[in-house]
Amino acid sequence: MQPNKTAGAAAMTTQPERRTVSVLKSGEFARKASVLSGCIALFIVFSALTSSFYQPANLLDILLQSSINAVIAVGMTLVIMTKGIDLSVGSIVGLSSMVAADMANSGVMAGIGAGLAVGVACGFVNGVLIAKLKLPDFIVTLGTLSIFRGAALIYTNGQPIYGLPEEFRDLFAGQFLGAPTPVLFAVGIAALAYVMVAYTGLGERIIASGGNEEAARLSGINVERVKIIVYTLSGLLSSIAGFILIARIGAAEPIGGQGFELQAIGSAVIGGASLFGGVGNPFGSLIGAITLGALQNGLTLMNVPSFWQYVASGCVVILAVLADQMTRPRR
Template identity: 45%
Template sequence: MNTSFTQVTQSTKTRFGRLGQYGLLIAFVGICLILSLTTPRFFTVQNLMIIVTQVSINALLAFGVTFIIITGGIDLSIGSMVAVTGVAAASFAHPDTYPVVVPVLIGLLAGLFFGAFNGFVITRSHVPPFIVTLGTMTIGRGLALILSKGRPVSNLSDSFNFIGGGKILGVPTLILILVVAFIGCSILLKKTVIGRYMYAVGGNEQAARASGIPIGRVKMIVYTLGGLLAALAGILLTSRITTGQPNAGQGFELDAIAAAIIGGTSTSGGTGTMTGTLLGALLIGVISNGLDLLNVTSYYQEVVMGAIIIGAVVLDSMNRTNKN
């Protein structure tokens, strides 16, 4: 009857939806296969580790921005936050000054403060996040230059440089931190009350409010998380290049947003997963690595990357139209 008819159509729709979710994974595996066959150096432990290491900073930023985009927001200031927090940490990381926890905590606190500031202005002013974070992006860049007096902050302690440049049992610390952050962010998003609220706020803010969800608090939390993860990325980058660079992180926000979008996070909010974002970041990393190995110049790589972003969103919207 009536109900069985709707159920039939719905179950086919769900099946299409699942296929869409796996589409990215299929694309990722496919590209890896092609690269393994065309370039002998691609599928080696050493090269794969290089890829993940290169990807990790972007992935951390992308995790943060995924939370934010799921709530229907955006954060353009994370690249600048990488510079501010990196410079702030580096200033306290010279040899024989403070124990290594001090620069790390300073960096994280700077990110926490910066992210919370974004959240505070966005929730209090009702100015769109795009504009608020466009402003704080510029402010952040200025702060990084002021803090460092426009010069790179170098001569950092060995223990600080180990954080992002060392290896534990042969595995780069960056990869270990990435794995831990991924698991943490996934649990937060999927298994906690606050994670569910993020989806609700992005899915329908008015209904979320009417359901008694503290919208302001949810937004404060996601922008603060974005700041914290940007700080983590900033500290790791500074440690890895052994210098606090006031010009670091320019354009990082766009790479992070691209990873989230390729990973299936809808810019209109309400959908997205950490697994998708991680795959998106890895896909970007694999493609740029593969193009390197195939001796494609970086100019062409930019063109390819842009095309992939558009392609991902087109596929996503086609998938969505199918469902409707």
């Protein structure tokens, strides 16, 4: 009787699960179009207000500044899609970049491998604590935010690391076929994440787990494993963002990445990720990061004080959350 009961439960939950998965695959075209149109409108407004904004050099600068946030935001989007949050990404950026910079003196590949390993390990720890021990994601990642930051400070006794190998800097902050590699990393990672979410079984499980966790369990999805995977991916992408950061500035600091978690969450939400779970678009997060970058850049060119820039960015994020709450599909 038990197999029949299980099969019956799976059958009962098949339709809701498919409806949840179709939320992303059908695209929510209007929401995606509004994200892109909002970004374009922002560019048009600032171009009209200051002639310096639309200059090619400044537009390239916006893309470069947004690339680090975009890489982190893609990982954050995957976490948010499972109805989670990761406040530790900025600290992972700092810790993994410190380890990578230190080990890179022994070889570029050794530095990259060590930094990636640190990012994966940090994300895995977050995932296990949240999924296996059933601890609240907010509390866990708030705690690991401090732990990972402390570890970065302890690693070099609070001292920065200078003298990164040129090969490392060329890889993560150079050019490839005339295009800046930070931008290529951001676009490539967003594309890979989009393909994973929209066209693979893992993507369907991520959407289903965030849309209706109990229904996902009844249909045979290992929700705990899905959560561990997305937090691990978030840690991995945070370490890559850390590589781009230190390659651009030429040094690694233990406080590197401070505050990046808020920018990543803002970019993911602006890009259409729902804090209610089950909805998200890695390309939307890329556009969200560019939107925030353009907003800060435009206000800077207009000589708006930095503290008002924080106010403006916060207002944009709140409006995005409000729009999400008003338009999110009823399940």
